[in-house]
Amino acid sequence: MNQPAPNFYHPAPRSQQFCSQCGHPLTRETPPDDNRIRDLCTHCGAVHYQNPRNVVGVVPILGNQVLLCRRAIEPRYGKWTLPAGFMELGETTEQGALRENQEESGARIQVQSLYTVVDVPSVNQVHLYYLAQVLGPELDPGPETLEARFFDLDRIPWNELAFRTVSTTLQHYVKDCQQGLFTTRHYAIDIRFPD
Amino acid sequence: MNQPAPNFYHPAPRSQQFCSQCGHPLTRETPPDDNRIRDLCTHCGAVHYQNPRNVVGVVPILGNQVLLCRRAIEPRYGKWTLPAGFMELGETTEQGALRENQEESGARIQVQSLYTVVDVPSVNQVHLYYLAQVLGPELDPGPETLEARFFDLDRIPWNELAFRTVSTTLQHYVKDCQQGLFTTRHYAIDIRFPD
Numbered sequence: 345m346n347q348p349a350p351n352f353y354h355p356a357p358r359s360q361q362f363c364s365q366c367g368h369p370l371t372r373e374t375p376p377d378d379n380r381i382r383d384l385c386t387h388c389g390a391v392h393y394q395n396p397r398n399v400v401g402v403v404p405i406l407g408n409q410v411l412l413c414r415r416a417i418e419p420r421y422g423k424w425t426l427p428a429g430f431m432e433l434g435e436t437t438e439q440g441a442l443r444e445n446q447e448e449s450g451a452r453i454q455v456q457s458l459y460t461v462v463d464v465p466s467v468n469q470v471h472l473y474y475l476a477q478v479l480g481p482e483l484d485p486g487p488e489t490l491e492a493r494f495f496d497l498d499r500i501p502w503n504e505l506a507f508r509t510v511s512t513t514l515q516h517y518v519k520d521c522q523q524g525l526f527t528t529r530h531y532a533i534d535i536r537f538p539d
Numbered sequence: 540m541n542q543p544a545p546n547f548y549h550p551a552p553r554s555q556q557f558c559s560q561c562g563h564p565l566t567r568e569t570p571p572d573d574n575r576i577r578d579l580c581t582h583c584g585a586v587h588y589q590n591p592r593n594v595v596g597v598v599p600i601l602g603n604q605v606l607l608c609r610r611a612i613e614p615r616y617g618k619w620t621l622p623a624g625f626m627e628l629g630e631t632t633e634q635g636a637l638r639e640n641q642e643e644s645g646a647r648i649q650v651q652s653l654y655t656v657v658d659v660p661s662v663n664q665v666h667l668y669y670l671a672q673v674l675g676p677e678l679d680p681g682p683e684t685l686e687a688r689f690f691d692l693d694r695i696p697w698n699e700l701a702f703r704t705v706s707t708t709l710q711h712y713v714k715d716c717q718q719g720l721f722t723t724r725h726y727a728i729d730i731r732f733p734d
Contacts, residue, residue: 348584353570356585358628362562364555364587369562375548377682379642380627389543390551392559395592396626398665431591432575433553436658436727437665447574458656458725461667463631470593470632472656487572528723530653532631 358394358468365390396468399509400440401428403517404453406478409494410514413448415506416490423506426473426513427451441474449492450484453477460513463532471509475517475526497521508533553589553663560585591663594704595635596623598712599648601673604689605709608643610701611685618701621668621708636669644687645679648672655708658727666704670712670721692716703728 363370363385370383375391383392403426404411412424427445431437438455445453453476462471485492495501497518505511512533520526558565558580565578570586578587598621599606607619622640626632633650640648648671657666673689680687690696692713700706707728715721 348571348581352584353579353586354584356558356560356580356587360559362557362559363551364557364559364565365551367557367562367564370559376543384548385551386543389547389549391548392551393625394628396628396630397590398593430588431665433589433591433663434660435591436660437656437725438658438727439660458723461632461653461656461723463633465629465631465634468628470626528653528656528725530632530723532633 360392363388363390364392396465396470398431398437398440399428399469399471400431400437400444400474401426401471402441402445402453402455402474402476403459403513404445404449404451404476404478405517406481406494409496410500410517411449411451411478411483411492411494412501413485413488413492414490415488417488420506422490424501424504424510425506426510428471428473428510437472438474441472441476445476447486448489450482450486451492452479452482454479457526458528459526460509460516461528461530462509462512463530464509465532466534473509473513555587558583558585559587591660591665593626593632593635594623594664594666595626595632595639595669596621596666597636597640597648597650597669597671598654598708599640599644599646599671599673600712601676601689604691605695605712606644606646606673606678606687606689607696608680608683608687609685610683612683615701617685619696619699619705620701621705623666623668623705632667633669636667636671640671642681643684645677645681646687647674647677649674652721653723654721655704655711656723656725657704657707658725659704660727661729668704668708 366388368387427448429444431440456475561583563582622643624639626635651670
């Protein structure tokens with residue numbers, strides 16, 4: 345009876361009403377020596393800056409195949425994605441990408457190089473994908489994944505991919521395979537426009 | 540008399556005591572379907588995730604010279620740095636780098652390509668530097684800069700640089716100039732060890 349309802353816990357939204365330091369109601373105001381409006385506490389002086397978040401992941405390659413995971417969570421439940429998720433405190437982008445792969449696909453991998461850096465300002469995110477070599481066919485997907493599966497590069501389910509950062513990263517990979525050259529690419533995605 | 544003391548306002552520290560949504564005291568606990576301890580609110584259900592921040596900046600080049608700024612703020616007051624600062628909501632890494640250059644040096648620049656991506660997990664940051672061409676010698680440094688100045692590449696004040704993300708980015712640039720090839724580089728800095 346003391347269990348919370350299934351969806352009781354949820355990520356705190358960006359909008360803030362109370363100071364995390366002293367609990368007083370916040371004011372929206374430009375602090376001294378700043379040039380934009382922040383959530384600030386006139387009681388204790390804490391300024392609550394907010395910043396974009398990084399999503400880190402891998403492009404796990406085994407021979408001529410790429411490993412994709414079918415999402416068991418919203419958003420995009422049931423769609424295919426590359427193993428990726430929010431970067432955590434105390435880790436590098438590469439360590440975060442390794443961790444996300446472990447959690448979502450369970451594949452043994454070796455990270456090779458930073459492949460795409462994708463700005464998505466509409467959702468205040470930067471996505472960073474690493475090329476990774478899969479070291480064996482064994483998979484062990486976690487609870488956020490319905491199914492993990494290797495796809496031939498000419499059988500990628502393009503219409504069933506979860507995110508444009510994923511589809512554009514895979515498009516670059518397929519193209520780069522033809523040339524045999526894989527350099528780091530940077531671009532921005534504006535979700536107001538199609539690819 | 541109602542003016543706050545000069546250092547009254549300060550960035551809120553990472554540690555959180557109260558819920559930004561409802562003001563109740565927070566609990567440190569692993570939420571359901573998660574695998575690490577978070578600050579969560581057992582009253583309203585908000586989970587207060589925390590994530591690393593991006594620092595975005597430019598390597599402003601004019602011929603054989605690089606533009607550096609001497610810091611008018613802590614940390615590293617008086618040391619030389621590349622124009623850079625925390626990425627803000629609603630912008631891309633490139634837009635943030637342009638904005639920081641405008642604020643700190645006032646130089647007219649054209650951004651060219653993403654140059655270094657540097658993980659600094661000890662301070663929960665990722666630094667991203669863009670190569671940029673300076674379009675004219677006019678400078679207009681803002682209040683965070685004591686002085687902005689162009690340095691010949693063989694006169695960079697190596698012992699007076701503010702941060703290792705800056706010195707390593709400049710080291711790569713000087714080396715790459717000799718080869719004439721400027722690709723995106725990714726590396727991590729562990730502040731427990733010297734370069």
